[in-house]
Amino acid sequence: MKKPSLRTVFVVSALVIILITSGAVGYIATLNATLTLKSVTETLHREVSARVFGHLKAYLDMPQVLLIQNDRLLSSGIIPTDDQAALQALFLQQATIPVPATSIYFGNTAGGLAGAGHEGERNAFYTTGTEGFTAGRFRKIETTPDGRAGAVVASLPAYDARQRPWYTAALERDGGTWGKVYVLFTRHDLSLPASRAVRAPDGRLIGVLGVDLFVSAIGDFLEDLHAGTDGITYIMEPSGLLIASSTAERPFHIEGPLGTPTGRLSALDSVRPEVAESARLILSGALSPDHGPKTMPPTGPEGGGVPQVGRITVGGETFVVGATPFEDPRGLSWIIATVVPVAAHEAPIVAVNLRTLALTTLAVALIAGLATLMIRRALAPLADVAASAGAVGRGDLSRTLPERGGDEVGAVARAFNEMIRRLRAAQALQDRHLADLSAAEDRFRRLFRNAEVAICNEDLSDLMAGLDALRTQGVTDLRAHLRAHPEVLRDFAARVRVIDANPATRRLLGLDPEGGPVPRFADHFMDTTWDLFVEMLCTAWTGGAQFRMEGRIRTRSGEERDVLFCTPIPKTAEESRVVPVSLVDLTEQKRAEAALRLKNEELERSNAELESFAHVAAHDLREPLRTVTSYVTLLRRRLGDRLALDEGEFMGFIHQGALRMDALVSDLLEFARVGRADxxxxxxxxxxxxxxxxxxxxxxxxxxxxxxxxxxxxxxxxxxxxxxxxxxxxxxxxxxxxxxxxxxxxxxxxxxxxxxxxxxxxxxxxxxxxxxxxxxxxxxxxxxxxxxxxxxxxxxxxxxxxxxxxxxxxxxxxxxxxxxxxxxxxxxxxxxxxxxxxxxx
Missing domain, CATH: 3.30.565.10 (Histidine kinase-like ATPase, C-terminal domain)
Structure with a gap:
C-alpha cells in the first residue's frame, strides 16, 4: 500500500483539527463560565488572604521585635538582669506604648520573675514578680504608669519560672518561639504567648523573656476587612480550634448567667453553618495541595499564597471555600479560610462568556485559512531537516541547520541545533566522568594500600563453579558431603585465588608488608579455621548475602590470632571474579574479654560472700539482744518498787535501746534478704x-x-x-x-x-x-x-x-x-x- 505524501498528511491533519476545534467551541463556551467564575473567586480569595497574611505578619512580628530589643538590652548588660525593679520599670514603660503586647516579663535561672503589663485598654497597669527574684511567692500588684505601687491583686505561694511552659519552650527553640493559645477567663479573650531565651555572649543562659498579646485584635481586623464585602474570613489551627472570625463570633464556649468562658471553640462547632461546613471540608483533606499552586508571587508588603479552593452547599446556596496556610518559623501554624458566595459573581460572567464564544468562532475560521498557507511554507525546509538528522545518526555532530525566522520550522531548527549542542556537552561530560572515574580508582587503590584493616581481593569464580558442579551432580546436603569427602574441602580451598592483599593483611599473617608473593589463606588455616571455611561454603550454597564469623588463624611465625572474617557472597559469575574480604584482628579484644569475665566472676563471688556474711551476722546479733530484753524485764518485775526512780528509768533506757537495736537488726536482716529468693x-x-x-x-x-x-x-x-x-x-x-x-x-x-x-x-x-x-x-x-x-x-x-x-x-x-x-x-x-x-x- 502506497504511503500518503507529507502534504496530504498535513492537509488532512489541519482539516481534522479545524473540525475538532469547531465541535469543541460549544463545550468551551459552557466551560468558560465555570473557569471564569473560579478565576474571579480565586482572585478574591487571593486578595483577602494576602491582606490577612500581611496583617498577621505585622501584628505578630511586633512582639517578637520587642523580645529581640529586650534580649539585646539584657544580654549586653545595659539593663542589669539581677535588678528586679529595673526590669519591672522597663517593662511597665513598654506596656504603656501602643504595641500588641499586654504583658511583658522575664524569668531568670533561679526561677525568679519580673514583669509588667496592662489589662487590655491601657487604663489599668500592674507589675508581677517573685520575692527575692528567685523561685518563691508570686505577687501581682496594681501600678500607676509612673511606677507607684498599689494593692496586691493576686498571690501564689510557690512560683518557679523555670517550670512554666513559656520558659521551657524558649529553651527548646533558640531565636524565639510561640506558645499555645489559651483562654483568658477574666477578660473573655484568647491570649497568645511568645518567649525568647536570653544568653550571654559566651552562650550561658541568663533567663527567658516573654510577652502575651490578645487575639481579639485579629478578629476586629477581620470584621473591618469584610465591612461592605461579601463572604466570611476566619482563622483556625490545624486541629480546627478557632482563632478569630469576621462574624464577631467568640472563639470560645460561654456558659452560665455571667457568660463565663469554659474552653476553646472548634470551627466545626461554629453557629455559622458556612464556617462549620467549610472547616469540615478543609480538615477532611479534600483541599489537597495538588488542587492548585501552593504559592504566589508577593502582591505587596504583605505577600501570601494562592488558596486551595473547594465548594460547599449550605441551605441550597453554593459557596467557594479557600484555605491558605500561615506559617511562622517560630512555631506558629494557622489556616486562613475564606468563604465567598458564588451567586454574587455569576451575573458578570454570562456576558463575558458570550463574547468568548464569538471570539472562539472567529478564531476557528482564521485557523482554517492560515493552516493552508502554513503547510505550504513548512514543507520546503523539511528536506534540510531530514538530511541533517541523517548526518547526526551517522555520528557527525558538526552538522547544524540554518535558523530561519521564528516559525515552527525555525523552532525545529533551533531545537535541532540545541540538541547538537547538548550532545556535544554530553560527550564532553562523559569524557570528564571517565577521567574522574580513573582518579577515583587511583584514590581507592591508595586507600586499599594504606588501610589499617586487613583487606584482600579474592577470585572465587572457580570456587563458585565447583559448587554449581556439585549441584548438577545431585548433592543436596553440602555439609554432609564435605564431611564424607574431606578431599573436596581441600580442593575448594585451593580454588580460592588471592588477587591482591594490602600491607595490613600481610602484617596480620606475619609476612613482609612491603612485598613478596601473594599469600594463600589455606596455608594459615588451623583445624577450627577449616570449620569456618565450611560455614562460608554453606552460606554460599544456601544463597546467603554475606558471611561474617569469628575464627582463628596461624601466622607465619606460628602465633595464633583471633580474627573476624567478613565477605559478601557473590550472586553472579561477574561478581565472583573480584570479591573483597576483610579480616579484623580480635586477639587483644578477646584477651580483654577473658580478663573481664575473670574479674566479674571474682566480683560476683565476693558479693555473694558479703551478702551471706551480712545475713548470718544480722541473724546471730538478734539472740543476745533477746537475752538482754528478757533479763531486763525480769529484773524490773522482781525488784519492783525497790528500784529507785532513776534506776527504773535506766532500766527503761536499756530495754528501749535493746528493742531499738533488735528492730534495727531485724530491718538489716530483711534488707539482706532482698534478692535472695530461691x-x-x-x-x-x-x-x-x-x-x-x-x-x-x-x-x-x-x-x-x-x-x-x-x-x-x-x-x-x-x-x-x-x-x-x-x-x-x-x-x-x-x-x-x-x-x-x-x-x-x-x-x-x-x-x-x-x-x-x-x-x-x-x-x-x-x-x-x-x-x-x-x-x-x-x-x-x-x-x-x-x-x-x-x-x-x-x-x-x-x-x-x-x-x-x-x-x-x-x-x-x-x-x-x-x-x-x-x-x-x-x-x-x-x-x-x-x-x-x-x-x-
Whole structure:
C-alpha cells in the first residue's frame, strides 16, 4: 500500500483539527463560565488572604521585635538582669506604648520573675514578680504608669519560672518561639504567648523573656476587612480550634448567667453553618495541595499564597471555600479560610462568556485559512531537516541547520541545533566522568594500600563453579558431603585465588608488608579455621548475602590470632571474579574479654560472700539482744518498787535501746534478704499484694481512722510477692506514721501502664502511693535522700521512731525487679507521692 505524501498528511491533519476545534467551541463556551467564575473567586480569595497574611505578619512580628530589643538590652548588660525593679520599670514603660503586647516579663535561672503589663485598654497597669527574684511567692500588684505601687491583686505561694511552659519552650527553640493559645477567663479573650531565651555572649543562659498579646485584635481586623464585602474570613489551627472570625463570633464556649468562658471553640462547632461546613471540608483533606499552586508571587508588603479552593452547599446556596496556610518559623501554624458566595459573581460572567464564544468562532475560521498557507511554507525546509538528522545518526555532530525566522520550522531548527549542542556537552561530560572515574580508582587503590584493616581481593569464580558442579551432580546436603569427602574441602580451598592483599593483611599473617608473593589463606588455616571455611561454603550454597564469623588463624611465625572474617557472597559469575574480604584482628579484644569475665566472676563471688556474711551476722546479733530484753524485764518485775526512780528509768533506757537495736537488726536482716529468693520470678497480682499488706496493718489503719483507696484495675507484674509485699507494707506504714495531727489521713494506691515511647525496653507499669501526710520540705533535695540507709528527716523519737531502713528496703526491692523509685511532694503539710516502676507480666 502506497504511503500518503507529507502534504496530504498535513492537509488532512489541519482539516481534522479545524473540525475538532469547531465541535469543541460549544463545550468551551459552557466551560468558560465555570473557569471564569473560579478565576474571579480565586482572585478574591487571593486578595483577602494576602491582606490577612500581611496583617498577621505585622501584628505578630511586633512582639517578637520587642523580645529581640529586650534580649539585646539584657544580654549586653545595659539593663542589669539581677535588678528586679529595673526590669519591672522597663517593662511597665513598654506596656504603656501602643504595641500588641499586654504583658511583658522575664524569668531568670533561679526561677525568679519580673514583669509588667496592662489589662487590655491601657487604663489599668500592674507589675508581677517573685520575692527575692528567685523561685518563691508570686505577687501581682496594681501600678500607676509612673511606677507607684498599689494593692496586691493576686498571690501564689510557690512560683518557679523555670517550670512554666513559656520558659521551657524558649529553651527548646533558640531565636524565639510561640506558645499555645489559651483562654483568658477574666477578660473573655484568647491570649497568645511568645518567649525568647536570653544568653550571654559566651552562650550561658541568663533567663527567658516573654510577652502575651490578645487575639481579639485579629478578629476586629477581620470584621473591618469584610465591612461592605461579601463572604466570611476566619482563622483556625490545624486541629480546627478557632482563632478569630469576621462574624464577631467568640472563639470560645460561654456558659452560665455571667457568660463565663469554659474552653476553646472548634470551627466545626461554629453557629455559622458556612464556617462549620467549610472547616469540615478543609480538615477532611479534600483541599489537597495538588488542587492548585501552593504559592504566589508577593502582591505587596504583605505577600501570601494562592488558596486551595473547594465548594460547599449550605441551605441550597453554593459557596467557594479557600484555605491558605500561615506559617511562622517560630512555631506558629494557622489556616486562613475564606468563604465567598458564588451567586454574587455569576451575573458578570454570562456576558463575558458570550463574547468568548464569538471570539472562539472567529478564531476557528482564521485557523482554517492560515493552516493552508502554513503547510505550504513548512514543507520546503523539511528536506534540510531530514538530511541533517541523517548526518547526526551517522555520528557527525558538526552538522547544524540554518535558523530561519521564528516559525515552527525555525523552532525545529533551533531545537535541532540545541540538541547538537547538548550532545556535544554530553560527550564532553562523559569524557570528564571517565577521567574522574580513573582518579577515583587511583584514590581507592591508595586507600586499599594504606588501610589499617586487613583487606584482600579474592577470585572465587572457580570456587563458585565447583559448587554449581556439585549441584548438577545431585548433592543436596553440602555439609554432609564435605564431611564424607574431606578431599573436596581441600580442593575448594585451593580454588580460592588471592588477587591482591594490602600491607595490613600481610602484617596480620606475619609476612613482609612491603612485598613478596601473594599469600594463600589455606596455608594459615588451623583445624577450627577449616570449620569456618565450611560455614562460608554453606552460606554460599544456601544463597546467603554475606558471611561474617569469628575464627582463628596461624601466622607465619606460628602465633595464633583471633580474627573476624567478613565477605559478601557473590550472586553472579561477574561478581565472583573480584570479591573483597576483610579480616579484623580480635586477639587483644578477646584477651580483654577473658580478663573481664575473670574479674566479674571474682566480683560476683565476693558479693555473694558479703551478702551471706551480712545475713548470718544480722541473724546471730538478734539472740543476745533477746537475752538482754528478757533479763531486763525480769529484773524490773522482781525488784519492783525497790528500784529507785532513776534506776527504773535506766532500766527503761536499756530495754528501749535493746528493742531499738533488735528492730534495727531485724530491718538489716530483711534488707539482706532482698534478692535472695530461691525461686524464679512469677506473675504477681498487685491487687492481692496490696490487700495482704493492708490486712497486716489493719490495726494501725483502723486506729488512725485512715481512708485507703485502692484502684480496681491494678495490673499483674512479674516479680516476687513477698518482696513486693515489703514495699507496700513500708509505704503504707510510713503514710500512717507521718500523718498530720488533727487532719484525716487519705491514702491512694494506683498504677498506670507506660506507653512504649516512655518504657524503653520491656513493658513496664508505674505504681504510686499518695498520701495527705506531712510531705517533704521543698527545694532541699529530700526526695532522693530519704531512700538512703538510716536516713530520717526527723528526730529519732519523733512520729513513733524508726530505723531509717524502710525506704531503703523499698528501693532495693524495686531495683532488684528492674525498676526505679522516686518521691514527689509540693512542700511541707501538702502530702507526698511515692512512684516506682515494675515489669509487666
Amino acid at each position: 525461686r524464679p520470678a512469677a506473675a504477681v497480682s498487685l491487687r492481692a499484694v496490696v490487700e495482704a499488706a493492708m490486712d497486716g496493718m489493719r490495726a494501725q489503719i483502723d486506729l488512725t481512722e485512715a481512708r485507703v483507696s485502692v484502684a480496681q484495675d491494678l495490673p499483674t507484674v512479674r516479680g516476687h510477692a513477698d518482696d513486693l509485699g515489703r514495699v507496700f507494707t513500708n509505704l503504707i506504714g510510713n503514710a500512717v506514721k507521718y500523718r498530720q495531727p488533727g487532719r484525716p489521713l487519705q491514702i491512694e494506691i494506683g498504677a498506670e501502664v507506660l506507653s512504649p515511647e516512655v518504657a524503653t525496653g520491656a513493658p513496664m507499669v508505674r505504681v504510686f502511693v499518695r498520701d495527705t501526710g506531712i510531705g517533704l520540705p521543698a527545694g532541699e533535695g529530700q526526695e532522693e535522700r530519704i531512700f538512703g540507709l538510716f536516713k530520717r528527716l526527723h528526730h529519732r523519737e519523733a512520729f513513733g521512731g524508726g530505723t531509717g531502713l524502710g525506704l531503703a528496703i523499698c528501693k532495693k526491692v524495686v531495683e532488684y525487679h528492674g525498676g526505679r523509685i522516686w518521691a514527689e511532694s509540693a512542700g511541707e503539710n501538702q502530702g507526698s507521692t511515692i512512684w516506682f516502676t515494675l515489669p509487666l507480666a
